[in-house]
Amino acid sequence: MYICRMKLEEGKYKFIQAWGSLGSSWGISKSMAQIHALLLSSQDGLSTDEIMEQVQLSRGNVNTNVRELINWRLVRKETVLGERKEFFVAIHDVHTIAQNIMEERKRRELEPVRRLLNELINTKIEGDEKEVAHFQTLLADLADFVHQMENLTNLMTKINNNNYMKKLIKAIS
Structure with a gap:
């Protein structure tokens, strides 16, 4: 049963904000948790530029936190044939x-x-x-x-x- 309506983007925004706040509870920074939430809520991989745009963080901040998410084995890097960019995909299980x-x-x-x-x-x-x-x-x-x-x-x-x-x-x- 659905109580109210919400656009997908608004729901994703709320999820990213909440996951970011929870991040400090499990030992990571708010930025790292927000990037993780963004990647979790994305079916396909996102590039560094797309992550920067959607969570409003600097390139250095995104690169550092994505590298840390990879170290935690929560995100993996993918390359796409014909693309120079790297894409980052969250583990969804x-x-x-x-x-x-x-x-x-x-x-x-x-x-x-x-x-x-x-x-x-x-x-x-x-x-x-x-x-x-x-x-x-x-x-x-x-x-x-x-x-x-x-x-x-x-x-x-x-x-x-x-x-x-x-x-x-x-x-x-």
């Missing part, structure tokens, strides 16, 4: 998008924290006995939490790679 975001955040956020915590846990810390004990308990609790988060990320990756599990989760939700 929602499960793949979620998996790639989780894996990248794990690599950028969880793994460095885990390494730091392990280093601190394996270091002989000197000082007031109660304070050292409190600090070591904190480190152990944080290390356990990070380990659980990594396990959860790994589980989500396994689920995303298993069509049966995807259907089961959809059926029970």
